[in-house]
Amino acid sequence: MSSQKRIAIGGISTECSTYSPLFQTEDDFNKIEGDSLVELLNFPFASFNIHAQPLFFCKSLPGGPVEAEYYSSAKDKFLKLLEAACPLEGVLLMMHGAMHVPDIEDPEGNWISEVRSIVGDNCIIAVCFDLHGNVTDEIFENIDIFTAYRTAPHIDIESTYHRAAKLLAEAVSGDFRPEVVWSSIPVLVSGEMSSTFAEPCRSIYKQLEIFDQRKGILDSNLMIGYVWADIKTAGASAVVTCSDQQSGIEACTEIAEMYWINRNNLNFDMQAGELDTVFKWITEEFSILADSGDNPTAGGVGDRADVLKALIKRGIQEVLVAGIAAPGIIKELQTNVHEPISIGNRLGGGGPIIKINPERNYIKNECAVVQFQGITIVLTEQRRPFHNLSDFIELGIDLNDFTLLVVKSGYLSPELQSLSAPSYLMLTDGAVCQHFDKLENKFRKRPLFPFQKPEEFVPLVSHKQLFSIS
Ligand SMILES: [Zn+2]
16 A cells, blocks of 8 residues: 655635725634634545545635735745645645735745745645636646636535545655646626526536536636635636546637536526615515625625615515624613614715614624514624525514514525525625626726627637646
């Protein structure tokens, strides 16, 4: 039996809107390490006679830019642990691809290239990305295996980890070296316009599985990119991990062309309209409204009260608004019992500030549930989504008591979709506004669809010289 091989696992994952005023610091990141990290990957490395050494994996709810100081200290800690784990035959990095750190043009590329400099050229580096990540030459020049999610909303996170882990395990134990080829595509839309549960992306992503069956192809990917970052590296890409470069280049070209050809068909996966318009569409039937411009799971601040203001103005009742971030609200409700409370813009996300005198309220799980003129509002101490049915149950809220649910969301989460209610995407303002013409656009490369209207595109596939394992 050959000697046991060693790999290290870890990474950093976040999505940063450059339109958010809220910087992310250490407190925003959840750090997974030790056995919990090995369990998160849940891959049978031992059956490949591989020891997987957990470093750490830091993950945050999407938000604003990451503070440079935190980025540097997290990276330094990671690299120190990596150095201590050497020598290594492999590394598995779990990244997102949409991190933004002021003055660092390509934080993921920077992180991965420093990993490479520590582990050396013979080590095989595999990465997993979110398909809403931006990718760069610096990333590809330093990796051997690339995999990304193939579903949005994401329901294949663990299986994506497994695709990367399996390729890494096979490469490490089989002594062969995979290669990654890539082509950027001058298209950049939101996740809501490229849901894999709607056309054209449903068919495009199905097609990736067929590419994988081709000889010489190990893993095919389409990166949609992250639209709410005004940075040079934002955009879509086709990325193929291959064992045969020529086959990889062909598949990569076809994926890039397939996405490009479909660019004019990219559209919201649910009925979408302005705030005023959406209110004309709703009926007596229980419906869900997604306040998309302030969606915290895409990097929105989550504190805006635009929709609440519209509900009050129209006198709409039996509504649940879940939630609006309002740090400090619990203390205020407990100490200034008869004072009006203010809702909106508490974190600098903008929009109206509304003052109300709650008729009733209760506090639970770091949330204040407030009732006012037939509207129930969940005010949260932390920025957070309400995407799971358990989020409501935990607060003692029964959705059957309402005819309208307003959530801060883009496309609906699988659990909210499972309610099969009429649902509408409200094209509201905020740090993740779906009106791209309203977004400042100083740094994105040009031309880039739909910001400009490029007419032609010929994929240019990049690759690197093959290393040979010594
Ligand atoms: Zn994503």
